[in-house]
Amino acid sequence: MSKVLVIGHKNPDTDSIASAITYAYLKQQIGVDAEAVRLGNITKETAYALETFGFEAPRLIEKAAPETSQVILVDHNEKQQSVDDLDDVQVLEVIDHHRIANFQTNDPLYYRAEPVGCTATILNKLFKEHGVEIPKNIAGLMLSAIVSDSLLFKSPTFTDQDQAAAEELAAIAEVDAAVYGLDMLKAGADLSSVSVKDLANLDSKEFIFGDVKMVIAQVNAVDLQDILGRQDELEAELNNVIKQKELDLFLFVVTDIINSDSVIIALGKEAERAGSAFNVAFNNNTALLKGIVSRKKQIVPVLTEALS
């Protein structure tokens, strides 16, 4: 059997990278020749986590075949978020915490999704189910994923199960979750030196709701002016992406990790419908979404309902 590649989503966030490394490790322990790979650049936040716990970034790939015929997806399932040649390989397993959409297989598979805040929380259970111990540095990486997905335990996606996993993992990793977590988020949220091209792409995911093709990109910021101070330049870049990908809507979400709100920039011919969906009026293409920090739980369901 050829090597099985463990793949997180495009524009990988910390959960996608950490979960790929973690699950590849677990599979190796139970005798599977697995390798973690990635589909895009590492963020500053993820780089901070990898460096803290002594990991290299996984190998960057563009296609899964022909080097393998079998993949495992972590932290995603939607085809457009996955490796480009997904249809040419067999998906052996999926470990995820998102809705299921645009996903289809020919054969039965192992699919483990749970409505929790982070893939790493599910992986924490899988280690127990397989009776494999979590090494200290892997635990640190898994904790980083939970901190990242929950914005330091504040997102509405954060569940009791994530809380329990975070406590267990912090103990194994021997770190203070609150102190380490804030340091990691701050490392990722310093966007002053990130180019608008990179901002547009950093954590951007494509969605299809009804007949609306859109991208929702999200960045975390400590200082919103890092982004909004460059709005004109950023909008030009977002409009480029809209043209290039033939999008109906680009929603750029700037999440204030201190106050737990988000400012959105909406562009494209369906922008007004995004405003109606959230019941906000745009001022210079921007609007404040009070208390909204989660793309998955607070943005995607609202748009699914409004646009599908």
Add this chain to the structure above:
Amino acid sequence: MSKVLVIGHKNPDTDSIASAITYAYLKQQIGVDAEAVRLGNITKETAYALETFGFEAPRLIEKAAPETSQVILVDHNEKQQSVDDLDDVQVLEVIDHHRIANFQTNDPLYYRAEPVGCTATILNKLFKEHGVEIPKNIAGLMLSAIVSDSLLFKSPTFTDQDQAAAEELAAIAEVDAAVYGLDMLKAGADLSSVSVKDLANLDSKEFIFGDVKMVIAQVNAVDLQDILGRQDELEAELNNVIKQKELDLFLFVVTDIINSDSVIIALGKEAERAGSAFNVAFNNNTALLKGIVSRKKQIVPVLTEALS
């Protein structure tokens, strides 16, 4: 919160009925107001299992709403195999052992699929994960599901995990799996008194492969002549279904549970393509598929490949 309905697929087999009853029981033990329901008639085999272990058949429903807004699917996920108003309710969970197709949600959910031979094998794990004991009569029902899906442990879908579960469940149920299992299969395989209308519908599932809309129905028989002796009458009924459902293909699979082979009857304008897919020539619309007993593992993948 309103009651959660636990639903197996249309034309329910023993696994769909047993798993609905079993999982509803498990959910009740962990504080969820759950009720098992069914989407169609009980087969003779299932009736035998229910009677042996002292269960009533679950309540028959046609729609999930408005009595509930939340459902759990067991033993299936494809929309066309599920309750007609699936789009109007929220799927909270899926416990399944089939491929994933024609399935989509707006929200994250608990999805547990494993490439094993029977949903009951997965449920056996879930009891352990929740620390709930399996009562004797539920264990008997779960064992019945494994016997049914594996044709008494002979199907290629039957895995080591199913084997282990069957042994555990037989011990709890205090039955001899081989003796009880054969009795149950025989009770279900006596098709001499079943009308052709019921035969066509007994365990029939709709599939869409590429642009081919088809039904694959499967019956287990001890004596193939129970079916093939009435071929003309049966074909007339299958042709009715083809017309009514606008099918391109109807594959009627008669599985010989003693010899572990199947005879297929193929009707519809794409019948020849089914013959090519299995590399057999039809004689009077029938062909023998040597060693083929599993729709899921030996028929669906071949047709997916050939027709998609």
